[in-house]
Amino acid sequence: MAEQRFDVWDSGAAYERYMGRWSRSVAREFLVWLDRGDGLRWLDVGCGTGVLSAAVAAGCRPREVVGCDRSEGFVNAAARASGIAGAPRHLVADALALPFRDAAFDVAVSGLMLNFLPEPAFAVRELTRSVRTGGMIAAYVWDYGDGMDLLRHFWAAAAEADPAAAALDEGRRFRDCRPGPLHSLWTDAGLADVSTTPIEVPTVFADFADLWDPFLSGQGPAPGYVASLAPAARDRLREGLRARVPVAPDGSVPLTARAWAVRGVRP
Structure with missing residues (x-):
């Protein structure tokens, strides 16, 4: 179990319930x-389901x-969500081999993606290549x-029930998701400021079901792990998890999420 990975991303609707609804708030703060x-x-x-693209279109003129x-x-989910005149254009492309000419853009951004790439440093170089001198990469x-x-x-909760699950924890797997490593990725790509x-x-x-049900989608490492379990293990x-999370008097589960953002300028 410890060597398996469950990084499946193919359903826009399932992702929206799992993480998309929270990433929308982060996108707005990021652009500010x-x-x-x-x-x-x-x-x-x-771009995923187009959350950040939509925020750019709505707030950045x-x-x-x-x-x-x-x-x-x-x-496809992003295209359906933005199918109006003047909306973002979306296409299938690999972050490690972007199909754009050099210096084609003023700003290149990426939300919640770098840690899932086998070579994030190469992706940052591709982002940099796509932006003009003086442009921003973030x-x-x-x-x-x-x-x-x-x-x-x-x-x-997963590690308590199955110690082997600890190796799948994104906190262990994605050690670059901290300010120091992110800063180094940007400076190593030759970016300034x-x-x-x-x-x-x-x-x-809204309640525990609102928290738990998205874990049944199979989208991403944690839901993928849940999908791999037998019914009895899933119930445990x-x-x-129910015993661990805080519950407010109205039955809601109040939690917080933090992202780290990084930016730099192509010299």
């Missing part, structure tokens, strides 16, 4: 931090927004090690 002007050409790499992702299911990732209450409770910042958002679930995990 970037503070870019109007009329720019934006590239969103690893862009000249153009192009989103790309290697998951055809996610790209990204954000979940703080899996310390800032994701939902996943901290989930993997603690590099800085990082935390972005924290509330993740309040569910009840172990």
Whole structure:
């Protein structure tokens, strides 16, 4: 079990219930931090269901927004969500081999994607290549090690029921999701004026079912692990998680999620 990986991403609707609804709040705060002007050409790499692309289109008065992702299911979901005139354009493409000419964009961004790549440094170089001199390259990732209450409770419950599950914890797997390694990725790519910042958002679930049911989708490492379990083991995990999370008097489950953001300028 410890050597398996469950990083499946193909259903936009399932992802929305699992993480998409929270990443939307992070995207808005991220764009405020970037503070870019109007009329720019934006590239969103690893666009997923189009959350960040949509936020750019809604709040940044862009000249153009192009989103790309290697998951055809996610790209189709993003295209359906933005099927109006002037909306972002989405296409299937690999972050490690972007199908764009050099210096085609003013800003290149990526949300919640870098840690899932086999060579994140190569992806940062591709982002940099796609942006003009003086343009910005920026990204954000979940703080899996310390800032994701939902996943901290989930993997603690999973490891209690099955010690082998500890090796699958994103907090152990994705050690680059911290300010120091992110800063190094950007400076190693030759970018200037590099800085990082935390972005924290509330993740309040209506009740425990609202929290647990997205884990049954199979989308991502934790839901993929749940899908691998026999029914009895799944039930034990569910009840172990229920015992760990805080519950408000109205039955809601109030948690928080933190992302780390990084930005730099192509010299």
